[in-house]
Amino acid sequence: MGVSVPSTLKIGPFAVDPPVVLAPMAGITNVAFRQLCRQYGAGLYVCEMITARALVERDAMTMHMITFAEDESPRSMQLYGVDPRNVGEATKMIVDENLADHMDMNFGCPVPKVTRKGGGAALPYKRELFRQIVRAAVRNAGDMPVTVKFRIGIDDEHLTYLDAGRIAQDEGAQAVALHARTASQRYSGKADWSAIARLKEAVTGIPVLGNGDIFSAQDALDMVAATGCDGVVVGRGCLGRPWLFRDLQAAFRGEPIPEGPSLGEVAAVLRTHARLLAAHYGEDKGLRDLRKHMAWYWHGFPVGGDTRRAFAMVSSLQQLEDLIGQLDPDVPFPVNAEGPRGRQGSAAKVVLPEGWLDDPEDATVPAGADVMHSGG
DSSP: OOOOOOOOEEETTEEESSSEEEOOOTTTOSHHHHHHHHTTTOSEEEEEEEEHHHHHTTOHHHHHHTOOOTTOSSOEEEEEOSSHHHHHHHHHHHHHTTOOSEEEEEEOOOOHHHHTTTOGGGGGGSHHHHHHHHHHHHHHHTTSOEEEEEESEEETTEEOHHHHHHHHHHTTOSEEEEESSOTTTTTOSOOOHHHHHHHHHHOOSSOEEEESOOOSHHHHHHHHHHHOOSEEEESGGGTTOTTHHHHHHHHHTTOOOOOOOOHHHHHHHHHHHHHHHHHHHOHHHHHHHHGGGHHHHTTTSOOOHHHHHHHTTOOSHHHHHHHHTTSOTTOOOOGGGOSOOSOOOOOOOOOOOTTTTSOTTOOOOOTTOSOOOTTO
16 A cells, blocks of 8 residues: 555553554443444553543442453553542552553644643643652653653644643653643644654654544555554444454455455444443443444434434344344445544634643642543
């Protein structure tokens, strides 16, 4: 294909081959969805965001969210925190109780309930607090590799990514990942891949991963060619399309990208996803959780409105089987099933704690900063 692909990505002791990471997504990357993606060949699969405070306090929902499959290796957990003490304590707990093999740190979440507490994508603006949080994680992690994910900045006037990358490297992070959007963009507009290239120039001692607008295998090759990044992080592009990881594996090996699956093959993937969710949550809750994925799976396919609505209300494995039986399995993968999927929304002003932008060196932890909501 004429594209120079990265050599095997290493994060600490772990070889990530292909150099593709499944991004943590709230309500999506539970153990069931990760198992599904792993069947197609993602290199590293990160669970939903886990809140440091909720983990330390052994919140029941959080403890269930950190379920990993028996054969899942490395077990990858994303930790969120605003208070260095909580982050240090949670990291120590992860190591002492052998809860994970790799820890990713979330400084990219743009949702108001997170940024208004100074967390997620708001936090790297406070350089000293950001440094203290990364330091607390790395120092308590022992041999467990810690990676750091962040955005370009809060908005176009407050860019933070180059400082964040340098600080993360200085404090011992094993890799950094950049979602090439500002927090104010949320998931709208286009990702600015040139920022990934600039980060790669600024951070030379550890791998730099790129994230944003990878909706096909060719997108991943284009990002690597344009930025020189060491690997890619895939989020919304795999929604209703876990076989994207199969395509990415082929692309990074220089092999032909497989044809998209027929409607019958997509239905088989959906069936597997349903069974995995039922095993994790129980049939009733598992099938309700599956509903949000339906529009993504049928995206572009000629599945009628009534059938789509019935799938979106499915409540049992048998009902799912009956609905799948109504589909024509021979319908080929449609061209218009490609392209963006998942939330896009529109840009918005970032909600921040009062006075947050006054002093970037102020390391004061905002009052009530560490929330209990794991998952984002």
